[in-house]
Amino acid sequence: MCDAVQVRLARILSVVPLLAAAMLAMPASRADAQSSAELGQRVAALADSMKATQKLLNVERVRQALPLDDSLVVDGVTVLFPGIAIDARNRNAVREGIIDARRSLDERFGAGTSSLLDGDLWSITFPNHAPNAPFERAAFAEGRDPSARTRNGDYSLPLSAGEIEDFMLSRAGRRLMQRNAVLDEFVGVAFSFRDNERQAYVARRLLALSASSVARNCAAGAMSACRTVLNPQARDKWFAPSDSARPNARAVPLGVHGSLARTALDVGGPRFLQAISAPNTSDEPLVILATAAGVTPDSLLRAWSAGLNESGATNAEPTLAFAAAAFFWSGFFLLIATRRRPR
């Protein structure tokens, strides 16, 4: 079967589980006897099946078409890729990105922090064909976090050193959280070693715009409300009775949790990186984070809340540096304009 036919068939097949899910959902909505839990399980099973199908379609076909026959090892990080697909310049970008990521981790959080990346295995494969033209580089990088998807939803091959550094820092963050099962579940892929200011702003916005009035109270500075929405065990208190929200909705997305974990790292410094692996003394992620940072849960919450408050206005209002840049460029263009005198 030729490639084009295979791809079309794959696309048709990938729609089948969706149709099946829709057909299942329609009668279920009318059947009162069927519990929502049962329906949820069936939909979840279908979703898993869809994921498996997609993975099979993408990865297996690629492996046959483009074997991962080449590799690059940089300080404990192994990158596998199809030899014919990546040129020397792109190899250098991959190498530089990994080295930069390790350096920035060590500089910011102490020597040895970059060991979080040791033993990392990363493979780059292409979904349908070899990139026979440089702009046909839609790629599938196994092991990438879902958050690392590009704006259009596809995976893209990060071939600038900066993008690879971002990816590697994201991997290191994931590794750090995986040292603690409770935090791994609490934060997921939302932890980032990047600066907290942007994350704090996003978290504040998410809290302020949440459908949960408890989350909105948290954004307003009520510490007890913050403790409630950040506690997975207090799920039944996430929404007030007057809130209109779906039964299984989250009060706040994982990005808010990630911002709290990032604040704990800022407060605790390098000790946080070691302490996070210690046995848990509590099931509450806030307590675990505060203990690892060496402060009380209330102190951590206050530090986090203060960071959120500071982040609001700084993102909405233009800064002096911003105005200075605009005036600089205006002056620059005015200078150019005076260069030619009409005759």
Next chain:
Amino acid sequence: MFRTILRTHWMWTRTLVAGISLVVFLMPAAAWRLGGGRTILVGRSVADGMQALGPMLAFLALLGAFVLAVYPWTVDAETKHVYPLSLPITWTRYVGMRFLAGALTLVVPAVALYLGGRLAVSMIVLPPLLHSYAGALAVRWLLAAFVAYSMSFALQYLAGRRATVVALLIVLGIVGLFAGLELAGARDVGDAIGRFLFEFPGPLGVFSERWVLIDV
């Protein structure tokens, strides 16, 4: 002399300035209406409609500033620049004063945007966590309009009657450069150029920032 230049500039462009001012004044209220015109905002409904406000204002800053920069030059060019060249001042000083006069007229639409933003927000009951940034939005628009105005001004005063052709060539050149870099596999060079142009503190960085009327 600057007062005379400012007065003539104002007389030539006042209709344009009034038109731009009216449009930017109405834009926040229009964005609110597009978002459903709710008087009480809760949760994600804040983002409805207001998301379109930033791109609309950025487009108007570009277009309005371009017209304001080009029109006075066209008037001067009709008389082959006899008036400015007959003045007892250097060409550089004249261009500087002409630039400043045009830049000052941009303050009028910025004030109109501020008033329009305040008016739109006054129709909405904001939750306690959200704030109006009408002033910040107007300042952002003014800075963007300054940059767009100065770019258009430089292009017009350098290229003269061929400004349109040169502008098209610049646009085509940039598109061709990015396409060429992509074809040559030098995507990161293209990315670096794009970042220089569109990210702070680049010349067009002011356009890529978030323009919000209501935020946390």
